[in-house]
Amino acid sequence: MKKIKTAIIPTRATFAKVRAPHELHKEAICVFAATGFFLNTDTYFKDQMVLPPGSLCSIDEDGFFLESTPWFQWHNSPRAISFEAAVEEFSQLFETIVAEQIGEQKVILPLSGGLDSRTQAVAMHHLQREVQSYSYDFKGGYAETSIGKKIAKACDFNFNEYHVGAGYLWEVIEELAEINQCYSEFTHPRQMAIFNEYAGMGDVFSLGHWGDVLFDGSGNTKISEEEQLQYLLKKIIKKGGMELANTLWLAWELPGSFSHYLSDRVQRLLAAIPIKHTGAKIRAFKSLYWAPRWTATNLAVFEEKKPITLPYFDNRMCEFICTIPEEYLADRKLQIAYIKQRNAQLAKITWEENKPFNLYTFPKNRSPYNIPYRILNKVKRETRALFGNPYIQRNWELQFLGASNDEKLKEYLFNEHLESLVSQETIRSFYKKFTTQDAVYYSHPVSMLLTLSLKMKQLARES
Structure with a gap:
């Protein structure tokens, strides 16, 4: 048996095997689609996990996970200090x-x-x-x-x-x-x-x-557990992410609803953190599962x-x-x-x-002191847009917008690799919404489909 001690915030994931069927963990992939990251110890597969942070983990001689015991727990123990x-x-x-x-x-x-x-x-x-x-x-x-x-x-x-x-x-x-x-x-x-x-x-x-x-702490010492849950869900779910995750959940005929599945998992993880102060508890959650x-x-x-x-x-x-x-x-x-x-x-x-x-x-940085800067900045951006040089604020704008980017994007979206996991109808639907309805809102779903396409291509090469 091998013992592995993970850092409080690991810089890299340590994978271990789990005694379960070797098949895609579609519930976990739906969470990934909604948030952009896998939750807790989830991976792409049911028979694989990531070791939890701040834990002493036991792995058997065949590489299978046995158990873990936290050696560190986030807490809120402020000292009387100036x-x-x-x-x-x-x-x-x-x-x-x-x-x-x-x-x-x-x-x-x-x-x-x-x-x-x-x-x-x-x-x-x-x-x-x-x-x-x-x-x-x-x-x-x-x-x-x-x-x-x-x-x-x-x-x-x-x-x-x-x-x-x-x-x-x-x-x-x-x-x-x-x-x-x-x-x-x-x-x-x-x-x-x-x-x-x-x-x-x-x-x-x-x-x-x-x-x-x-x-960056919070002065808000106490809000209800339900308010904490809704705050976290709002933070981790990306624009368009819930729509994509719900679509995949239904297409894969998974039990129940995705929204209930995600809310229940986040609520249980949050409830397991023994901290009363809201700001400290939210920080602990982010450090355990987001970082x-x-x-x-x-x-x-x-x-x-x-x-x-x-x-x-x-x-x-x-x-x-x-x-x-x-x-x-x-x-x-x-x-x-x-x-x-x-x-x-x-x-x-x-x-x-x-x-x-x-x-x-x-x-x-509040009214009226910041008004001159805000006005000048807006004028500069609008002037640039008039001359065909729109202001770039987000990375996806450099990757997805324009004819040459669009050709590459379609090459990765519409192929047998992604279509082995996601229906062509779903891919076309989100691509169309991105290109004709609201690029900002649907940039995340398109990016997630692109990521899944590359993953499926990897798996096809390995099989």
């Missing part, structure tokens, strides 16, 4: 984790306009590490690279900027399918657009995933080129969060205070979420 002391503790812990993870290696640091990578930049500048930073944005979208460039300049980091163009997905989609095994839809990992650039950048990635969840199966899935893209480190995934950071008063976590207070204390210059650079304001001025 905000200043909490900031100091975070500073020491974060910098210790970063220093241990990267050692003396040259760091590859993706920079965005948000707070998580900015916090990493502060730590690495303070630790005087060698950093190769980079940023990318969408051609025709918001110039996110401009913020990354300013952060890099303020820290004296080397910096590369990239502009992700239309249609890059089709050149790398088969490779991406092999890397993530089709456990994530394909319109999200835009890092594939510069996949071949990573080899010469440095020695190790430092990635800022999950900081935005851990360091390992959604956020972590495409970390494999980075890891394909270089080793990865994630300071916010570190077990010590998760344990630290459980002991901090929720009011200190609300509105990113800890990260903002840390950045201001360590590097005031970085705090003065635009915060993309609150543009054009920064970490000192963002409380003014």
Whole structure:
């Protein structure tokens, strides 16, 4: 018998066999269609599972799962600690984790306009590490690279900027399918657009995933269990996802209704978390079921080129969060205070979420202070659209819109691989709704059908 101890937030899935029929787990695939990730320990097959996070798992000599016992449980145990002391503790812990993870290696640091990578930049500048930073944005979208460039300049980091163009997905989609095994839809990992650039950048990635969840608490201490359930369902179900999942559920003649199946599963998972504070409980749910199966899935893209480190995934950071008063976590207070204390210059650079304001001025991102920016931004976007250059906000717009993208999309949607799982009528229905009714709403169902097409192609090759 083998024992496997999983991290509180694993960076990669560990698969095990289950004594069950080797057949597609269609209920799990419906959840995947609705949300974009597999729930809990589900996989594509009934006889395969992913080991749960924060657990000590027993596997027999043939690779079959026997049992698991949690070695860590998310909790809400706030200490009587001042905000200043909490900031100091975070500073020491974060910098210790970063220093241990990267050692003396040259760091590859993706920079965005948000707070998580900015916090990493502060730590690495303070630790005087060698950093190769980079940023990318969408051609025709918001110039996110401009913020990354300013952060890099303020820290004296080397910096590369990239502009992700239309249609890059089709050149790398088969490779991406092999890397993530089709456990994530394909319109999200835009890092594939510069996949071949990573080899010469440095020695190790430092990635800022999950900081935005851990360091954004809620002041709402108590809402009903039903309200918590509805909040989570609203968060995890993508636009058009429920319609696709319901269609597949009925076509596959699964028992009951999909909406009841999903609600019941989420409710039971939520009820098993022994936390009373609503914000802390929601954070725990996301960290247990969303982070390992959604956020972590495409970390494999980075890891394909270089080793990865994630300071916010570190077990010590998760344990630290459980002991901090929720009011200190609300509105990113800890990260903002840390950045201001360590590097005031970085705090003065635009915060993309609150543009054009920064970490000192963002409380003014409300009427009437933000009206001039909103008006100017709207005029710019409408002017561009008049000249045939629409503003790009979402990755799928670069992948699915336009004649050449459409040809590639149809090539993957309308073939024997996907049609072995989903009827041609269903495929045509969702494709038509995407192209003629509401592209925004139906982009997710089309992306999920594309993902399933690649998975079925993989399985056909393996059989």
